[in-house]
Amino acid sequence: xxxxxxxxxxxxxxxxxxxxGCGSGDSAAPPPPPIEKTYNELAVPNSWVLFxxxxxxxxxxxRLYSANLVATGGTPLAGYSWSQTLxxxxxxxxxxxxxxxxxxxxxxxxxxxxxxYVDVTDGIVTRSSVIRIDLxxxxxxxxxxxxxxxxxxxxxxxxxxxxxxPHGKVGKPYTISLATWGGQPPYSWVFGSGTLPPGTTxxxxxxxxxxxxxxxxxxxxxxxTTDSAGGSTASEVAxxxxxxxxxxxxxx
Numbered sequence: 001x002x003x004x005x006x007x008x009x010x011x012x013x014x015x016x017x018x019x020x021g022c023g024s025g026d027s028a029a030p031p032p033p034p035i036e037k038t039y040n041e042l043a044v045p046n047s048w049v050l051f052x053x054x055x056x057x058x059x060x061x062x063r064l065y066s067a068n069l070v071a072t073g074g075t076p077l078a079g080y081s082w083s084q085t086l087x088x089x090x091x092x093x094x095x096x097x098x099x100x101x102x103x104x105x106x107x108x109x110x111x112x113x114x115x116x117y118v119d120v121t122d123g124i125v126t127r128s129s130v131i132r133i134d135l136x137x138x139x140x141x142x143x144x145x146x147x148x149x150x151x152x153x154x155x156x157x158x159x160x161x162x163x164x165x166p167h168g169k170v171g172k173p174y175t176i177s178l179a180t181w182g183g184q185p186p187y188s189w190v191f192g193s194g195t196l197p198p199g200t201t202x203x204x205x206x207x208x209x210x211x212x213x214x215x216x217x218x219x220x221x222x223x224x225t226t227d228s229a230g231g232s233t234a235s236e237v238a239x240x241x242x243x244x245x246x247x248x249x250x251x252x
Contacts, residue, residue: 037251039172042074042122044129045164050104050116051181052135064095064133065155066105067181068207072166074122075173079206081121085128088117092133103185122175157183157231159223159246168213168250174200175210178246183227192233194221197250209248216252220245 052064071080082102084090091097092114096106104116116131160179168174174197180187189207196202197219200211207225222245226232 037167039167039169039251040073040075040174042071042120042125042127044069044071044118044120044127044131047164048131048179050131050133052133063107064105064135065181066103066183066185068177068179068185068187069102069104069118069120069131070164070177070179071120071127072164072176074125074175076122076175076206076208076210079203079208080177081123083119083121085117085119088128089115091116095133098185101186103187105185155182157181157187157225157227157233159225159233165246165248168197168248170213170216170250170252173210173212174250175208176248178202178207178209178223178225180207180225183225183231184229185227187225187227189223189225192222192224194245195219196221197248209246213250216250218247218249220247222246 048070050067069082082099094106097104114133119126119128178189188204190204191202197213199214200209202209
């Protein structure tokens with residue numbers, strides 16, 4: 001008795017199974033599971049840039065405006081801790097970083113742009129980041145040729161409320177630096193007006209908003225910042241008639 005060849009039988013089985021899967025009633029392959037949104041991961045915002053001004057009134061000096069280094073996420077017990085990234089290039093000549101309080105400033109006869117290579121930690125996790133330094137070569141608005149000592153002095157103290165604030169989530173820890181530039185560090189911060197996300201507070205000494213949000217929503221608030229020279233963001237409000245607002249969204 002002649003038996004059918006095994007390879008022919010296998011091919012027939014595979015062909016019949018393939019045909020069975022062509023019917024219009026068959027369901028499509030299940031979609032991949034959605035990517036879960038993460039919250040409060042330690043990071044330096046990609047959009048964070050340090051600004052300054054080239055001195056065009058004689059070309060003697062450029063000035064990097066004073067500012068605090070900014071991070072988001074993590075669970076620092078106090079403020080974030082900053083350091084130079086091991087093995088990375090040092091800050092550009094003339095750029096002064098106070099690693100103890102996370103502020104930066106300085107001046108240089110040659111600086112037009114550059115980078116800071118920093119590590120930030122919340123005491124548990126450490127992240128490395130590169131922060132861009134961008135000095136404006138076109139405008140003289142921040143330089144005063146009548147000021148022979150410091151023609152490119154720091155601008156008035158300002159709170160930056162760019163779109164770097166990440167979303168938080170109800171029931172999860174939330175931490176974010178309050179971005180400030182200008183004036184004369186060190187800075188201090190207190191709540192001004194508006195509404196903080198319930199469950200959070202402002203750490204006046206370290207310039208961070210922290211806590212565990214309890215209620216979803218979008219919250220806007222103003223922060224009064226002062227510097228070591230007695231300047232404050234209250235003068236910014238008085239001059240411009242606006243309230244620089246931080247805007248934070250807490251997801252359910």
